[in-house]
Amino acid sequence: MPTPLEALQQTFGYAHFRGRQADVIDRVMAGLSTLAVMPTGAGKSLTYQIPALCRPGTGLVVSPLIALMHDQVRSAEAAGIRAAALTSADDNRDETIDRLRSGALDLLYVAPERASTEGFRRLLSQVPLALIAIDEAHCVSEWGHDFRPDYRLLRGLLDMRPDVPRLALTATADRHTRDDILAQLGIAPDGLILAGFDRANLRYGITPRDGVARQLARFIEENPGAGIVYAPTRDATERLAAQLAANGRAARAYHAGLDPAVRAANQKAFVASEDMVMVATVAFGMGIDKPDVRFVAHAGLPKSIEAYYQETGRAGRDGDPAATQLFWGAEDFARARRRIETDVEESRRPGERQRLNAMAMLVEAPGCRRAILLRHFGEDPPAQCGNCDNCLNPPTGIDATIVAQKLLSAAFRTDMRYGVTHLSDVLAGKETDKILMLGHNRLSVFGIADEAEQKLIKPVARALLARDALRADEYGGLSFGPGARPILKGEEQVPLILPPERARRRKSRDGADYPHDPLFDRLRALRRDLAREQGVPPYVVFNDSTLREMAALRPETLSGLAQISGVGAKKLETYGETFLAAIQSHDG
Known part of the structure; x- marks a missing residue:
């Protein structure tokens, strides 16, 4: 059998391993179990493909989505690897099982639901295995942002074959999640290899939402190539896709409510394209192994920093420069907080609130976005990265505490039943019919905001909603959140970031700054x-x-x-x- 380096050179055509690939592969080759946390685009798949070629037996890969498995099988076969998937969507299951039993497979991909069945375990007991790889391993942890109960059932399969090294792989796991993955999959703590989280080729940008269709059209016009736009609802995916298509850009929608044939056709067209925009809900992308995505945009707030990191990580997996852009609004935070209190089981609420507060810090930050991301995952990055919006074009920060106190006072004096537009009118001293009818022109807060402060009320409201000092009900009425009291008492300041003047980026033909050839x-x-x-x-x-x-x-x-x-x-x-x-x- 070839050595790992020989397999890398002969099968994949690469001269050397990158990053921590060799460290992970060396452990697997030695029969040791490992959790490898490696950024998307760092070549995680090689860490199980190479040992599968260099160790006796078949490499078993547990993967969460059928589309992802099929994509990986196709790429493996193109490189000369004998690979197959055993899924409900495959009509050659008997042939695949025969190939597995006869030793004619280097790699077999299965879903966690199949891997945990008694029948599949009996099948595996009859064949030699090179390793068992668990892809997207953060799904095993309730601390993770994408928990899947079926992953919890894999431990029985792993323990059934103690002679086979187990390799858990993820790009997205904070310290709590890493510890839980190790425990759930029976991997010793010294089996952790942390390759880092930095995606240096990605440019991060975050902007308050202000006419998102127009903002997206401008961003996409400046970033040629294939890209993904994540939208918060099914209706939004179709609406934004139609608007982009009307502007002359090939665009399609993807969400669970589409006819399965339409959804599959749209996905196939996107995977094959070099310039299409897919407007999708967040389920899209996890099953796509497309390396040449040149941008990822969010038309709404991701549910956590882990989700944001994973979703933006679908851009630039080939290592070429790629752009990411998040457009967010105060209503995103209000909606997310209501969801936590109503749809999330009580035991998980503290963790979900913590994740949402971390997103608020990211979107409101005046400093380096990348540094915040990397510190969230336990790294100690430089203060500036030089490749995010705040580093490339630093914003101006002001102290908006006084305006925040006036807005909070106006919410209190009006019985915390009205939205930001009405409160803004009260603070500005406008004698609208509504204000006169309610008698709000007689309140002590009526007209206390000067002209300069009036311009800050909307962004201040957005900042207060993000940090949970204000909460919005389903009708838009604003009431106090737990962060209101320290601001009113002067114990906390409210820094506000004023977006810089927009500088138009130089556009290149394929989305990367390479000379035309x-x-x-x-x-x-x-x-x-x-x-x-x-x-x-x-x-x-x-x-x-x-x-x-x-x-x-x-x-x-x-x-x-x-x-x-x-x-x-x-x-x-x-x-x-x-x-x-x-x-x-x-x-x-």
Whole structure:
């Protein structure tokens, strides 16, 4: 059997391991169980694919979604790995089981629901296993942001095969979640490998929502390439997709309420595209292994920093520059707090409140967004990253405590029954019919805000809602939250961030700041044609970074092409002559 480095070079066409990949693989090769926390795009799949090629037996991979499994099988087969999935959507289950029993599979993907059944365990008892990998392992933890009870049932399968190393993989786990994963999956604490959370190629941007369709259209116009827009409701996905399409950008919607055939067709079109925008609810993306997503935007607030990190992490998995943008509103926080108090079981509410407060700190922060993210996951990052909105274009901060106190006082004096528009009118001293009818023109807070303060009332209200000093009911009425009292008593200040003047970014053809290269364009077109002929997404043929290296180095022989990063033996055999001919015939 090959060594891990030989498998990396021969099968995948990479000269060296990246980051902590080698550390994880060394532990698996030694038969040791491991929890690897690695950022999206760091090559987690290689940490189980390589040992599956280098250890006796089949590598079993437990994965949460059928679409993700099929995507991973397709990419593995393109690299020459013998892979299959055993799911309810596959009509070749008998053939797959025969291949497993005969030792003709390097990798088998299954869902946690199947992996925990007695019948599947009996099947596994008959075959040698190289390892058992649990992908998206944060789903096993109630501390995690995406808990799935079926993951809790995997321990029986793991303990049934104590001779097989277990490898848990996730990109998103804070300290509590990491500790819980180790305990639930029976991995010793010294089996943790923490590869870090930094996605240096992602640019983070966060902006208050103010006409989200217009804001999204502008952001997407400045960021070519394929992208994902997360919308908070099913209706919003369809509405925003239609608006983007009307502006000339290929866009489709994705949500659980669509006809399954339409949903599958939209997903297939997006995976195969190089410039489509998918407007989706948050379920979309977890089952997509598309590395060339150039941007991710949120039209509403993610439910936690962990969710935000995971969702934005679906951009730029190929390592090329990618942009993320979050548009948020005060109503997002109000809606989230109501959901916690009504829809979340009581034992989980403190953790959910803590997560929401952490999101409030992120969106209202005047400093580096990346530093806040990394500190949340226990890292000690530099004060500035140079690749987020606040680092690239620092905002102006002011002390808005006095305006906040006036707004809170107005809410109190009006019996905490009215929304921000009415309170703003009271503070401004406007004698509207409603104010006169209610007698609010006789209150001590009537007209106490000067012209400059009146302009700050709406952003101050947004900040108070985010930090739970104000709460909004379902009709928009504002009442005190637990954060109101210390502000009114002068024990806490209310810093307010004024957004900087918008600087238009320089636009590039493919969303990354690379010089234009006609040969690269030609190779992309060739890749597109080959992918269409074979019915696979373009990235399954080659990633952009591989094509860019081909265009720069212009190899003249197959052996020269084999030195390009990402050109393994199977792809060299399948595509080598075709791409060499395109390079050699190119003028310029």
